[in-house]
Amino acid sequence: MMDFTGKTAVVTGGSRGIGRAVCLELARGGANVALCYAGNETAARETVQAVEALGANALAVRCDVSDGGQVSGLIDAVLHVFQRIDILVNNAGVTRDNLLVRMSEADFDAVIDANLKGTFLCVKAVSRLMLKQRCGRIVNLSSVVGLRGNAGQVNYAASKAGIIGMTKSLARELAGRGITVNAVAPGFIDTDMTAAMPEAARAAVLAAVPMARMGAAEDVARAVAFLASDDAAYITGQVLAVDGGMAM
Numbered sequence: 001m002m003d004f005t006g007k008t009a010v011v012t013g014g015s016r017g018i019g020r021a022v023c024l025e026l027a028r029g030g031a032n033v034a035l036c037y038a039g040n041e042t043a044a045r046e047t048v049q050a051v052e053a054l055g056a057n058a059l060a061v062r063c064d065v066s067d068g069g070q071v072s073g074l075i076d077a078v079l080h081v082f083q084r085i086d087i088l089v090n091n092a093g094v095t096r097d098n099l100l101v102r103m104s105e106a107d108f109d110a111v112i113d114a115n116l117k118g119t120f121l122c123v124k125a126v127s128r129l130m131l132k133q134r135c136g137r138i139v140n141l142s143s144v145v146g147l148r149g150n151a152g153q154v155n156y157a158a159s160k161a162g163i164i165g166m167t168k169s170l171a172r173e174l175a176g177r178g179i180t181v182n183a184v185a186p187g188f189i190d191t192d193m194t195a196a197m198p199e200a201a202r203a204a205v206l207a208a209v210p211m212a213r214m215g216a217a218e219d220v221a222r223a224v225a226f227l228a229s230d231d232a233a234y235i236t237g238q239v240l241a242v243d244g245g246m247a248m
């Protein structure tokens, strides 16, 4: 288990799925965990209770990461309670799948705003503090779809490929100040996001997984925690696929 004693982590989209598993993994290592969520207050409360049951401190803040004002409010709230931020995990994400000919401009914008602009806004808000501290860990959730593309996900693939470019650029900008920036690219993970897929699409994706099974949110969370830990001090600008071999 990794040691995060005395560290504070902000996990966006921590109410459910991979984000919740990341909150719990960091809490197991002793981190204070601040999570944000879009609107599912019940799920956010459940994550807070699960973190506290592990003996760690938790804070949940409702915040739409695509809104700069709300992101500032999130960071202010976290600093008010925990005084510092050592780890940022940009996990909040949405899909609005459709084939290109049927994809509306609104669906394209909504996904880019939440996934790509949201990551930019959170990094910008937190980097100021990390630059002053001269240390920090930023982990961004990309996707196998950002590496390979996927029919029906032009908006989502663009957002997740954009996150990879953003991660590498940020890594170069921030490396000299002791801040690492890496991405994790999950494959086909068992969460609400994939449960919403039609059965035929799920079967087609599964057929492309060499390990022939879905991953668990915890599989991704352990990779995120590693990149957020002291053990990953000399790793930056990397994309770690957690995908049962899908993207190789």
Ligand code: NAP
Pocket: 012, 013, 014, 015, 016, 017, 018, 019, 036, 037, 038, 039, 040, 041, 043, 063, 064, 065, 066, 090, 091, 092, 093, 094, 114, 118, 141, 142, 143, 144, 185, 186, 187, 188, 189, 190, 191, 192, 193, 194
């Ligand atoms: P999920 O189960 O659908 O959960 C999404 C989380 O993001 C929820 O906590 C949700 O909050 C939050 N959220 C959504 N929009 C937000 C916004 N605008 N502002 C703040 N929070 C927002 O998703 P998941 O499957 O765990 O995926 C987590 C991340 O991994 C995403 O970035 C996703 O693209 C990426 N990923 C997932 C898979 C997969 O197979 N599941 C594969 C590759 C990459 P509420 O609970 O309030 O709605």
